[in-house]
Amino acid sequence: MKKGKCMVARTKVYLYSAAVFISATLCAAVPPAFGAGLSQAAHHSAGQKATAAQLAEPAAPNGGRSSRVLPAEDSARRGRVAIIIDDFGNGMRGTEEMFALPVKFTVAVMPFLPTSQKDAARAHEQGLDVLVHLPMEPRQGKPEWLGPGAVLTRMSDAEVRKSVEAALDNVPFAIGINNHMGSRVTGDERVMGIILAVCKERGLFFVDSHTNYRSVAGKMAQEMGLPPVENHIFLDDVHTSGHVAKQMRLVREKALNQKYCVTIGHVGIQGKETAAGIRSGIAELKDSVEFVGISELVKDQCQWNPGVTLP
Incomplete structure (x- = not known):
């Protein structure tokens, strides 16, 4: 992957008939950086909406979530959305409702909590991506909001590494990390360098939750050969279902x-x-x-091929 740029996204399109399987591959240009910051929302006409017939794949044991194959002209007009739901691991309100959503999303699990392993295993069984929602020191906020196993800037290099590795070992099936809070840590090159090094060693990637607009995570990820991935939109910065639905429209745009x-x-x-x-x-x-799951998006947008490397 070139620095500052993601490779050209590839979309595989499959059409099924009774006895014929046809595949075609389309390539579409992507913006310079996968983790680029917020951009102005673009307005799209009703003509951009998908109108062609959609063909359903055979049912799969994925929690009832549908996975549909689209005609080429339809797929070319569709954007891809990776929803990450944070704060699993403590039996929090809304857990069952999230697991009942009818589409793919990504489950971000805090480590060392009562349901951390249960929630990660359940997500994996449903075919959902799992991230370690790693507690990281913020610039402001109460220490008790962090939860156990937090990474702090006052830690030594060895202590940071130990905390990150312990969190990864505690949450099964994790394919990456994203930060819980962490506005101070994501601005600290020393600490972020260690976190990203552990990710690279284990074939994982880091998703910057974007709690700090001066974060160094994306820049450092590129320098280390990792995909620079970041959150674009918080859905529930205002805690009402109406606001979340409004944010989903911004996600579409x-x-x-x-x-x-x-x-x-x-x-x-x-x-x-x-x-x-x-x-x-x-x-x-x-x-x-x-x-889509976050891993699918990262692999397609950034041509990310995870591989374990020696420290």
């Missing part, structure tokens, strides 16, 4: 404008409201975007 969008919501005190807003948004977006 972002995805259609730049071909993809990464967005984050949460389980927790308002978890049911967030889930309701997402479900409402899915109903509106289903004909114009494709919902």
Whole structure:
């Protein structure tokens, strides 16, 4: 992958008939950096909505989530959306409602909590991506909000590495890390260098939740040969289902404008409201975007081929 740029995205399109399997591959240009910051929302006409017939794949044991193969002309117009839901691991409000969503999303699990391993295993069984939602020191906020196993800037190099590796070992099936809080850590090159080094050694990637607009995570990831991935839109910065549904419309515009969008919501005190807003948004977006796991998006947008490396 070239520095500062993601490789050309590849979309595989399959059409099934009774006895014939036809495949075609289309390539579409992507923006310079997969982790590029917020852009102005583009307005799209109704003509950009998918209208062609969609063919259903055979049912799979994925929690009832559909995975549809689209005609080439339809797929070319559709953006891709990776929804990440943070704060699993503590039996928080909205957990069941999130697991009942009808589309793919990514489960970000905090380590060392009562349901951390259970939630990660459940997500994996449903065919969902799992991230370690790693607690990281913020510039502001109460220490108790971090939870166990937090990475702090006052830690030594060895202590940071030990904390990151322990968190990864505690959450099964994780394919990457994203930050819980962490505005101070994501601005610290020393600490982020260690976190990203562990990711590279284990064949993982780091998703910058974007709690710090001066984050060095994306720049350092590129320098280390990792995909620079970041959140574009928080769904529940206001904790109402109506606001979440409104944010989902912004997600649609972002995805259609730049071909993809990464967005984050949460389980927790308002978890049911967030889930309701997402479900409402899915109903509106289903004909114009494709919902994917974060690993699928990273592999396609950045030609990311994970591999374990020696420290």
